[in-house]
Amino acid sequence: MSPKLHIVQATQRRAALYLRMSTDRQKYSIENQSCALYAYAVEHDIEVVEQFCDEAKSGLTFEGRPAMRRLIEQVKSGQCGFNSILTYDVSRWGRYQDADESAYYEHLCRQAGIEVIYCAEGFDAYEGPISFVLKSLKRTMAAEYSRDLSQKVTDARWRMAKAGLHTGSRPRIGLCRAVVNKDGVVEGTVEDGCCRHHPGDQLMIRPGPRHEQVVVQRIFRQYAELRLSIPAIVKGLNDDPAARVNGRCWTFSMVRMILIDERYIGNLVFRSFHQTGQIKRAKMPTRIIRHEGVFDPIVPLSLYQAAAKRLSQTWKAWDKASLLDSLKEVYAENGKVTTQILNSRCGGPSSTTYAKHFGSLVNAYLAAGIQPTKDCSWVARRAANNSDRKKMMNDVAATLMAQGHSVQMNYKECILDVDASWGIHIKLVRAKRLKTGFVRWMFELVDAHRTDLLLLLRLDQTGSHVEDMYLVPTLSIRRTPDHVVLGRVNNLGTEMYRIGAFSEIPPLANRYLADVEDCMAHFGRTQQDVDKRFSRRRAKQPDPALEPSEAARTKEARRINRIRSQAGGKVRRASHPQLSATPPVPRTDDVRHGSKANIPRI
Structure with a gap:
């Protein structure tokens, strides 16, 4: 008998693409990288399954690149669906000032069995230690290029500042950018969002429109003479439509930065916080250039000094x-x-x-x-809860994005906006043991958190383990006046919303949205009608559509008279359940008590 032959097929290579460009002015950088990486994948029979893209992100730091962080998190989790990472060259992977940091992230991938391939470098042509030497050299060259470019830009801005030229972006309210030619003649101004007309033109700061200067003078006068607080000034500016600039609302920091800006008394001050070879911005300026009396002051010097004196008494640098x-x-x-x-x-x-x-x-x-x-232990618990909530939002968002959905995250409200068409609110609820011995999960659902869906994650009493999950349409949640209560075992109307994994969210959401559209089409309602009714309910206003007609009132009066005649006398209105002014509120206990569920079937 001939022995059996076992044919082992080679595992197909599946890869993820990582693309990065430094500024939004590099229009075709991402497209060029993508074309080169796809061509490499086709040539080497590699299937591209996912793409990570950092647009207009610097390669100096790891924290400022969300796509890179998401890629490394997937690699660490061991749940990624690829075994290779394709990137264009070493500089796209990162221009870390410490070359070992770039090698560290590549080591994490290699430790997880994922190979990082630099398609435009040609490291595959070398074997052994030569390849590692070339990679180290390329990483050092990429870091040195960024460091050298930063130093050149800083020196150029320093020379422009010495000449009294503007080196920043849009100035604050009350100031404008004036275009100066090579002979020092002012030719015009540059509006917000516009650039210079000719490459040889330079920019200088000059007083802006008159109505903006009036607002600046009002801020200094209210703070220095009327002794108003900054929040009171902000409120007054926002309440006055004429004080708004370009429709933007005023904030605390905007007013404070105006009060400390010397340009409003005609002085130009340039501060350099650059430190060669360091990434983080220095706390104190390393170099300062001051030009006094460059143009006529917008605010009198005495008024500016009075505001500065009050600020120095209020604001202090504490250690x-x-x-x-x-x-x-x-x-x-x-x-x-x-x-x-x-x-x-x-x-x-x-x-x-x-x-x-x-x-x-x-x-x-x-x-x-x-x-x-x-007992202040709740402070640590609150911090831990915020961290767990953020981590859970990232996990849900990563699952949705892996399935091809676009997700916008609102960490403050714990809301995910998916595909700009439906939203999901994530709520973590810890179990609580009552005095009766029963375990309950109680939570509130405020109107601000009413999205299309509610993802309810029920935690144990320690808050460290997720016991189960419910994906509930928020329109189907029936609440008591204060909160919703769930037991360990609930009836079918509640348990039908239980899910086992985050990957089940998109199909259930699509089915729910389709059902809502069918119901609205069937009853002839539009989304505007639903929003109006919901706003009336929040304002506790009567809904005209729900007011009974005259025929309905007559029918109800006949029914009440019939019940009274059968009872043989006058019946108290609150004693008969059919005559109760308000329907009885269902209990929110466990189904063992024989009550209705909080979350009924739609």
């Missing part, structure tokens, strides 16, 4: 040592430290300042040797 001394002084005066006491002190650091320097007020108390009188 940790001075913050701890101030905290100990507050504790010695009051015998306790609270947020209200810190914020009410004139000239002292606020509670936000302590939280910014120490991470939280509790950490500041402990660093100063002050023991909190209350």
Whole structure:
């Protein structure tokens, strides 16, 4: 008998593409890279299954490249559907100032069994140590190119600043960019969003339109003479339509930056925060150039100095040592430290300042040797919950994007906008054991979080493990006046929404949206009608469409008289369930109690 032959087929190579361009002015960079990578994949019989693209992202840092971070996270998770990564060259992978950092991310991929291929480098032609030497050399050259270019740009801006020229982008309100030719003659101004007319023209800062100057003078006068606070000034500007510039709303930082800008008294100040060989911006300027009296001031010098004096008394650069001394002084005066006491002190650091320097007020108390009188463990739990919620949103978004959907994430409201057509609100609910011994999951659904779907993740009592998930249409959630309660076992109307994985979300969402469209078409309703009815319900206004007609009132009166005659006398309105002014609210307990479900079948 001849032995059996086992034919082993070679595993097909599946690859993901990584593309990057540094600025949005490189119009065809992404297209050129994509064409080159697809040509390489076709030539080497590689199937492209996914694409990661960082558009207008610098290659100096890993944190500023969301596509790169998502790629490395998939590689670390071991759940990626590819075994190779194609990128154009070493510089597209990154221009890290530390060449070892670029090698580290490639090592992570190789450790997970994923090969990083630089299609335009030709490293495959060399074998052994020569390939590693060439890669190290290329990484160093890519970092040096970025470092050298940064130094050249900084020196050019420094020379322009010495000549009194403008080196930045759009100036603040009340100022404009004037076009100056080679002879120093002003030829016109450059509007917002426009560029110079000729390459030889230079830009200088000059006073802007008169109505904008009036707004700037109003800000200085209200702050220095009327002694208004910055939030009060912001509110007054936003309430006045004439004070808005280009339709934008005023913010706290916008007003504060105007109050410290010396250009409003005719001075030009250029500060350089560049440090050669370092990526992060320096905290203090390394070089300063000052030109005084370049043009007529918009704000009188006395008014500017009065505002600067008040700012110096209000704003102070605190370090940790001075913050701890101030905290100990507050504790010695009051015998306790609270947020209200810190914020009410004139000239002292606020509670936000302590939280910014120490991470939280509790950490500041402990660093100063002050023991909190209350249990503050909820602070750490809240931080952990925020981290878990963000991680869960990233996981759901990654699953949806892997299936070809575009996702916009709103971390503040925990809402994912999918394909700009439907939204999903993610809510993590921890289990709570009641005094009766039953375990319940209670949560609130505010109107601001009412999207198309609710992804409810039920956690255990420790909050570290997800027990199950429900994908619920928000229109089908029936709430009690304060919150929704779910038990460990619910009836069919609730359990029908249980899902087992995030990959089940898109098909269920599409089916739900199709059902909603069918229902709206069947009943002759439009989305505008639904929105109007929902807004009336939020404002507690009566809906004209729900008001009973005259025939319906007559029929109801006859029914009430018939019930009264059968009862043999007058029946109290609240004693008969059919005559109750409001329908009974269903209990939100477990199905073992025989109640209705919170989330009924649609």
